[in-house]
Amino acid sequence: MSEIFINGIGAVTPQHTHDNARFLEHIEIYDHNNLRCVNPNFKEFIPPMELRRMSRIIRMGIASARISMKEAGVEMPDAIITGTGMGCVEDTEKFLISMIDNKELLLTPTSFIRSTHNTVGAQIALKLKCHNYNFTYVHRGFSFENVLQDAIMLIREGDAGNVLAGGIDETSDNHYSISGRLGFWKDKPVRNLDLLKERSNGTIAGEGSVFAMLSNVKGEKDYGRLTDIDTFISPESHLYTKQRIENFLGQSNLNPGDIDLVILGYSGDIRYDEVFDTIRNSLFSGIPAAYFKHLCGEYYTSSSFAFWLAAQILEKQFIPAVVKLDDLNPNGINNVLIYNHFMEHHHTLMLLSK
Amino acid sequence: MEELIERLKGEIIEVLNLEDVEPEEIDADAPLFGEGLGLDSIDALELIVLLEKNYGIKIEDPKDGKKIFFSVRSMAEYITEHKGK
Structure with a gap:
């Protein structure tokens, strides 16, 4: 493949x-x-x-x-x-x-x-x-x-x-x-x-x-690879989302612990951000986390900004302080997971790897 | 006539969004299409709307367009001739 x-x-x-x-x-x-x-x-x-x-x-x-x-x-x-x-x-x-x-x-x-x-x-x-x-x-x-x-x-x-x-x-x-x-x-x-x-x-x-x-061929620039993608609408519970993410990573033979950085779509809307807290605490505790909508705002294709951010981080092996949600620093950045949703309706997962 | 020509130059720049063109750079006698400003068929439609909207002049026969829109001066002459008719 x-x-x-x-x-x-x-x-x-x-x-x-x-x-x-x-x-x-x-x-x-x-x-x-x-x-x-x-x-x-x-x-x-x-x-x-x-x-x-x-x-x-x-x-x-x-x-x-x-x-x-x-x-x-x-x-x-x-x-x-x-x-x-x-x-x-x-x-x-x-x-x-x-x-x-x-x-x-x-x-x-x-x-x-x-x-x-x-x-x-x-x-x-x-x-x-x-x-x-x-x-x-x-x-x-x-x-x-x-x-x-x-x-x-x-x-x-x-x-x-x-x-x-x-x-x-x-x-x-x-x-x-x-x-x-x-x-x-x-x-x-x-x-x-x-x-x-x-x-x-x-x-x-x-x-x-x-x-x-x-x-299909690696170029001079090394922004990594787009490994996989998943979309789902209005999940019935945070548990469903958690399992969906685990299954998504499993398809690439990865566990949550293999992720070096998780980029989450926090928008600052208290009605919709809770799921990110749940996922972060249950699946990615101890794993560096980042956010991005304070830099680009919310719009239907805002996950493209997260995609750009992940590609740049993979290429430069550096996480800018302005996007960090914690003080954790990975030893190397090989797998970046993006989890976003728009108004808690359209949920998306993207996996970029070195 | 010269006053109308200057006004038309400003209106053309505005409706065609000619960001880098100043009114004094437009030669009133130079062709608007092909050479000169290098306008095209979409611009022609914009100019037809400009005549109707700003001067109340409707071009009944599309064949007249080539002559009317040859230059800024030809437009001004057509407006002078047909305004209020």
Whole structure:
């Protein structure tokens, strides 16, 4: 069975992640609950005349895709797979607002054309003139994991050698306001680094784009391997989740004690974080643990940030203090488990190994 | 006419999101499509909407588009000729 090597990775997120030479050296601090990306100079990735028609999410996607491709030394992937929970929200809103304002007349085409969920994957393919497999998964908190699952199958079945796989979502003022009415976000502004100190309902919103070049051959960069993935919906109990994680690790012939770092999706929402405490205490007591949503916020594909974090940790063999949940230090980092859930509905497991 | 040309340049920059272009850099007589600003068919649709939205002018015959949108000056001349009709 083919191994799935991570040969390149690119990330545009609310932190300074687009330069892979630096790893969370400078932390961006927010004192509001709607985190936006720190943008690279997009003109380095996209010609100005093309840039003018692209909304933020398309720019973020193309930039992070190109970073990962350049790092992996791949000019033409065999497949491009993207995952997004909300797609191009800003352009969708722009188009709908324009429809209302103009009484369904005088609609401009650009925002409509760019408002579909598969726009990012399509734009990457257009820029590369890539006619290969191109698919976009839109499945709320499973969107990014579905991308990885598809990439694993393509590579293991021999249908692709290099797969460009990414998770991407953008936030907007309207989206933040509407989802806030559903109780997603905290009522009062919270300093992002104090996310877990606030014992209240809700979390902070975020966005980001992470693309990885997955391959059946090991490249120059050693971000490790994507070993396995699992998804499950609304588990009936914490015990079920515990057993699911044990079974998941068992499929790779691992026990919880073999894990060198567990990255947990704590969001600071007291309604939903309890399961992470339970899993940490019952399965991973004495094992270093980390969290990430204080750096990127919560969004449907936020686990892509955790994926980026795990890959960087495996490559650099270093856990930045800002993500640590304890003072434990592993001797070496060979197996990293990511356990995340979105609003306690979509639960996901990812195993990355050296 | 010159005032209208300057106004049009600003509106074109805004609706087409020409981030790096200043109004004085646009030659009023240069072709908008192909060469010059290098606009394309999607831009043409945006300009049609601009004429209707900002000046109340609806282009009835699509064949006229090539002549009307040849340059900023040709647009201004068309607006002057048809505004209020």
